[in-house]
Amino acid sequence: MEEGGGDDARLRLIREVADTRQRVLLGGVFYLAGWAVVGGFASVYSDHPVAGGLIAAAFLVLAALRFVMRAPSSEQPAALQAAWLDRQWTVVLATSALWGAVLSWALLDPAFEPARPAALLCSIAYATAYAHNFSMRRERALLGIALIYLPAPVLLALDRDALAITVTMAVYLVYVVLILFRSHREYEHRLDMDEALRHQRDQYEQLSRTDPLTGLANRRHFSGVLERRSADAQGSRSPMTLLVLDIDHFKRINDDHGHEAGDVCLARFAERMRELFVSPDAHLARLGGEEFAVLLPGVSTGEAAGVAEAFRRSLAERPLRLREGPIGVSVSIGVAGADGRSPADGAELYRAADRAMYRAKAEGRDRVRIDGA
């Protein structure tokens, strides 16, 4: 089956969940470490033990949440995947907001003087990590960077002595934003490429299963289906019937009208099969040349013989329409069934239906014959 746009969106979401899961895990620990260093050098733990401890506890909880929130499996619905992403982003952005508050405190409180360079370096590092790692959602990443980083140039701008560092940080912010835009573009491009490759692979798979002239399954694919269905049917107590159809005197059509008309005739024949064997469970195939097959799971031999007879009759009554005009063709059909009780073997079922088809040929063609009847 070809995947539609909905499947593409779902696969992209699953991929984003996997990427986000992988990229969020460690980040929280670095914020905790950053606070341990900054708070330690600013003597926060002795001067403001409650505030220092609360901030450390908050970073710890936020870091732990990233591990604890289990990503949904790829089988779970899109709404769950999107909800998980929203929750993870809330945690990531909350961590950033807390760091922004810590940085503001460090810049405003003179007691933080010895720890300021560390606080500024951490902000630069976290913003850079955002630009590289959180390229999946550009707008959310921009917000995260703003929360972490903006207190520095804004508050430093109030201090005339810090002009050089303000300008440097403003320039670096431009760089970080550019990096984020680029990594976001690259991320989207990678997803697009994956999608294109998946479509191409599906297309090749589809082609490898299909007979190009009629669009029906080819022999190789049909044999696989027959084997699998036979194995499934064993012990299921559900019957299964195979029809083998062979156009009569097809050589004459080629001889009288040309090989090209013969090809069109085969395509029209396949169309007629699709019109008549409409059950969604039916497997239709061109086995080669002018030989076709229909596998009818869940259908008894008697019932299938009735459908085969209806097809034969419709073909006899309504000629195939070609450019050259209507061409009357007849078909010989062999029917063989498995009752779902005795062991079913796909190859044996095919031999039985083929045998019945040859009997139909031998008895004058344009008829349906059931194996063993």
Ligand SMILES: Nc1nc2c(ncn2[C@@H]2O[C@H](COP(=O)(O)OP(=O)(O)OP(=O)(O)O)[C@@H](O)[C@H]2O)c(=O)[nH]1
């Ligand atoms: N146009 C066309 N002819 C094909 C194709 N594959 C096989 N054939 C022709 O189908 C004909 C089959 O001939 P036979 O096997 O003698 O059978 P028949 O003439 O249908 O006679 P019976 O099966 O005995 O009724 C041959 O002439 C093949 O060349 C194809 O893909 N296109």
